Amino acid sequence: METIRIEKKMKTNTEKQHEIVSAEFMPDENFSTKRKVMNKIETKNVHCWYGDFHVLRDVTIAIEPNTVTALIGPSGCGKSTYLRAFNRMNDLIDGFKLEGDVLIDGKNIYDKQMHVNELRKNVGMVFQKPNPFPKSIYENVAYGLRVNGINDKKVIDETVERSLKQAALWNEVKDNLHKNALGLSGGQQQRLCIARAIAIQPSVILMDEATSALDPISTGKIEDLIAELKKDYTIMIVTHNMQQAVRVSDKTAFFFLGDMVEYNNTKEIFNNPQQEHTRNYVGGRFG
Amino acid sequence: MNTKEKIIEWLLFACAALCVLTTLGIIAVLAIQSVQFFSEVPLKDFLTDTQWTPLFADKHFGILPLLSGTFLTTIIAITIALPIGLTTAIYLSEYASKTFRSTVKPVLEILAAIPTVVYGYFALTVVTPFLQIFFPSLSGFNAISPGIVMGLMIVPLISSLSEDALYAVPKSLREGAYALGSSKLQTAFRVLIPAASSGIIVSIILAVSRALGETMIVAIAAGQQPRLTLDPRVPIETVTTYIVQVSGGDVPHGSLEYKTIFSAGLSLFVITLILNNISFFVKKKYREQYE
Amino acid sequence: MNNEDIKTLKNNSFKVWAVFATSIGLVMLGILLVKIGMDGMHRISMQFFTSLPSRRAEEAGIFTAWVGTLWIMGTTALIAIPVGIGAGIYLEEYSKKGWWSSFLEINISNLAGVPSIIYGLLGLEVFVRLLHMGESILAGSFTLALLILPIVIVSTRESIKAVPKTLREASYALGASKWQTVWMQVLPAAAGGVMTGIILALSRAIGETAPLIVVGALTYVPFTPKSVFDSFTVLPIQIFNWVSRPQAEFLVNAAAGIIVLVAITIVMNGSAVLLRNRWQKNVKW
Numbered sequence A: 001m002e003t004i005r006i007e008k009k010m011k012t013n014t015e016k017q018h019e020i021v022s023a024e025f026m027p028d029e030n031f032s033t034k035r036k037v038m039n040k041i042e043t044k045n046v047h048c049w050y051g052d053f054h055v056l057r058d059v060t061i062a063i064e065p066n067t068v069t070a071l072i073g074p075s076g077c078g079k080s081t082y083l084r085a086f087n088r089m090n091d092l093i094d095g096f097k098l099e100g101d102v103l104i105d106g107k108n109i110y111d112k113q114m115h116v117n118e119l120r121k122n123v124g125m126v127f128q129k130p131n132p133f134p135k136s137i138y139e140n141v142a143y144g145l146r147v148n149g150i151n152d153k154k155v156i157d158e159t160v161e162r163s164l165k166q167a168a169l170w171n172e173v174k175d176n177l178h179k180n181a182l183g184l185s186g187g188q189q190q191r192l193c194i195a196r197a198i199a200i201q202p203s204v205i206l207m208d209e210a211t212s213a214l215d216p217i218s219t220g221k222i223e224d225l226i227a228e229l230k231k232d233y234t235i236m237i238v239t240h241n242m243q244q245a246v247r248v249s250d251k252t253a254f255f256f257l258g259d260m261v262e263y264n265n266t267k268e269i270f271n272n273p274q275q276e277h278t279r280n281y282v283g284g285r286f287g
Numbered sequence B: 001m002n003t004k005e006k007i008i009e010w011l012l013f014a015c016a017a018l019c020v021l022t023t024l025g026i027i028a029v030l031a032i033q034s035v036q037f038f039s040e041v042p043l044k045d046f047l048t049d050t051q052w053t054p055l056f057a058d059k060h061f062g063i064l065p066l067l068s069g070t071f072l073t074t075i076i077a078i079t080i081a082l083p084i085g086l087t088t089a090i091y092l093s094e095y096a097s098k099t100f101r102s103t104v105k106p107v108l109e110i111l112a113a114i115p116t117v118v119y120g121y122f123a124l125t126v127v128t129p130f131l132q133i134f135f136p137s138l139s140g141f142n143a144i145s146p147g148i149v150m151g152l153m154i155v156p157l158i159s160s161l162s163e164d165a166l167y168a169v170p171k172s173l174r175e176g177a178y179a180l181g182s183s184k185l186q187t188a189f190r191v192l193i194p195a196a197s198s199g200i201i202v203s204i205i206l207a208v209s210r211a212l213g214e215t216m217i218v219a220i221a222a223g224q225q226p227r228l229t230l231d232p233r234v235p236i237e238t239v240t241t242y243i244v245q246v247s248g249g250d251v252p253h254g255s256l257e258y259k260t261i262f263s264a265g266l267s268l269f270v271i272t273l274i275l276n277n278i279s280f281f282v283k284k285k286y287r288e289q290y291e
Numbered sequence C: 001m002n003n004e005d006i007k008t009l010k011n012n013s014f015k016v017w018a019v020f021a022t023s024i025g026l027v028m029l030g031i032l033l034v035k036i037g038m039d040g041m042h043r044i045s046m047q048f049f050t051s052l053p054s055r056r057a058e059e060a061g062i063f064t065a066w067v068g069t070l071w072i073m074g075t076t077a078l079i080a081i082p083v084g085i086g087a088g089i090y091l092e093e094y095s096k097k098g099w100w101s102s103f104l105e106i107n108i109s110n111l112a113g114v115p116s117i118i119y120g121l122l123g124l125e126v127f128v129r130l131l132h133m134g135e136s137i138l139a140g141s142f143t144l145a146l147l148i149l150p151i152v153i154v155s156t157r158e159s160i161k162a163v164p165k166t167l168r169e170a171s172y173a174l175g176a177s178k179w180q181t182v183w184m185q186v187l188p189a190a191a192g193g194v195m196t197g198i199i200l201a202l203s204r205a206i207g208e209t210a211p212l213i214v215v216g217a218l219t220y221v222p223f224t225p226k227s228v229f230d231s232f233t234v235l236p237i238q239i240f241n242w243v244s245r246p247q248a249e250f251l252v253n254a255a256a257g258i259i260v261l262v263a264i265t266i267v268m269n270g271s272a273v274l275l276r277n278r279w280q281k282n283v284k285w
């Protein structure tokens, strides 16, 4: 499995830059090895609570590497909570509790031995509202490296360039790398956030309604980007936009009031839903 | 990595805990010295004797004259500050234009930031002579003049907190009142002030507490003569002035005179502590209301 | 007169009174500035800044006073800034909601309301005597540092609170630790507000007189301090000393000293206001 994965990487990384940077990373063991082992993610019988409020009930899904999975369902059904279970962002909320197993490559990420910070380096996240740091574009992308103790300017320079290129933002910002990121447009900011997430070479990228605050053109760009990134990452998105789910995802999970109602190939979910609720939702009857 | 995080957390905790230590330190210092003081001076004398003359041959240790001086200047200050501060708050929040507000507020803040020793000078050299034009019997040191100046100094305290409280009154209440044909003035006094009353009370309590603890204005302009009186025209002495007076001199450590400043300080501390706690809980209550 | 007329009349008279009320403080400020200018401006000279205190008013100066003020301010800042910011960070980012955090909160709110002279009594017993610092700059600075700590803490907390949660989430999502997030993202984003609070706190400390008198700052210091263990005087105490003298010539010195003190205060507060406005304008998340 591991070798296959590496080979595949070599093929898809057409850019020379990437190879150089990867090679540079090699000495940092944690960094390169972890990234290549983590690929398959799944949850087994996951339950979540906010205080007494039972928000997710018994969710079991297994997700294949290098796919895009869309989480859909009406607001408040627990999509974000489920997504954030994979990088333990829910842990920041007082009163949050999770039961069941969340496995990344077979390892339970809620284990005592698991370092949350290490986990989050391997599971990148893009948020609903673009949230760049109020710093320069360059520093935004570099931040993930810096908190990992990488301060070599050459490595950082290269990573910034590679990440921005991968996020299809390089051409727009390459002359303004040291301008404040808050000056970018919403769509550019969101691509910057994607660049920031991929700069530390995670295995998984989580996107929580990442395009809902953007105009159609920016949304299109990000959808293209997702299709592109799929080659290197396992991606999970939350979206309220059915067309988007159809356009970009391979698999879709439909959530309803805390239950994962149906999980299947996206085509099946939209063309041939098995459950009444799913049929109503994708048919636009509520939500 | 994790130990570093832990160490940092402990350091930060220590910084916060220092505040608790400060409080404990204040209480301990005042209590220890006062206990020694009260072992020599009966509490009853302290609370009922009408003379305070620890530095004289005929020693009396009645705190009442110092308290009356403190309350007298405070009452004068609040009598000045409350109507002016509240009116300023109403004017700024309901009438004034945005630009007017944004220019006046920082200037008012400066008023509250000027060192009080400066106000003492002002009371002594401007306000007292000015008042003497109308009241020739006014003594060179008196309670009225520092009281007035102190009042003007704490206007910003009342106005800015009250303005915040008025500002927080929901728009719907205003609109409701206007819809019933209320004028701006009626709305302000019959609707807004009642609705914002908790915030206004907090501002008044804090202003009172500030005035009670004020030192330099009264030390310079009110005199140093402990006197049980409510006459604002004659020299008096406040608790704070007495502490300054003794500290500035050469009172030996451990002597009864030395301990008097702590028992006087304790009286002041207890009063302000009660006021501060009242304001804290009122504030908490109305915050909860709005949230 | 009908009802409406009375209403209008009342409204208008209130407006007149309101304008008076709003401006009376400013009027006092104006008179104050004119008065100290008239009394003391002619006394401001090189000699005034470079002379030691003296029994003869026209020879006296504020040399030891302003040097002492600089020492006290520097040392106070060194103590109060890190501790205040640290405590603010702890309260806002680390402490969990519960009895301990509410206790800390009440505690700080109380400290902010403790009369400054009480801090003097604390400093006198704890720093001067118990910790054997003597009547030194160090003892004075610790006393003032405790006095302004609540201001620094409160302003730090307010500015940290204003930093949006999304910024922290972004940082954590990249694998940053709590301290990395605080140190590299939250604090820089809050820096403007924190700085404003620090300036205001120090400007408060500069004018403080009473607590320093209580911890034993001298009124007559014929030398400038060489270290934090030396005795000292500060500008407001020098002014107080001059104001308290019966001779009118010393009032002139006091006025001149006041001009310097007020100038410092206005400059510090002015820059705090500018900083705050600038910061509020720049931060649009």
Ligand SMILES: Nc1ncnc2c1ncn2[C@@H]1O[C@H](COP(=O)(O)OP(=O)(O)O)[C@@H](O)[C@H]1O
Residues within 6 Å of the ligand: A050, A053, A055, A073, A074, A075, A076, A077, A078, A079, A080, A081, A082, A093
């Ligand atoms: N921090 C929180 N505390 C308490 N309840 C929350 C919190 N966050 C979300 N919830 C509740 O949990 C449910 C699921 O929320 P979420 O996962 O955000 O749903 P979705 O992303 O599908 O809209 C909602 O009912 C929401 O109100």
Ligand SMILES: [Mg+2]
Residues within 6 Å of the ligand: A079, A080, A081, A208, A238
């Ligand atoms: Mg959501």
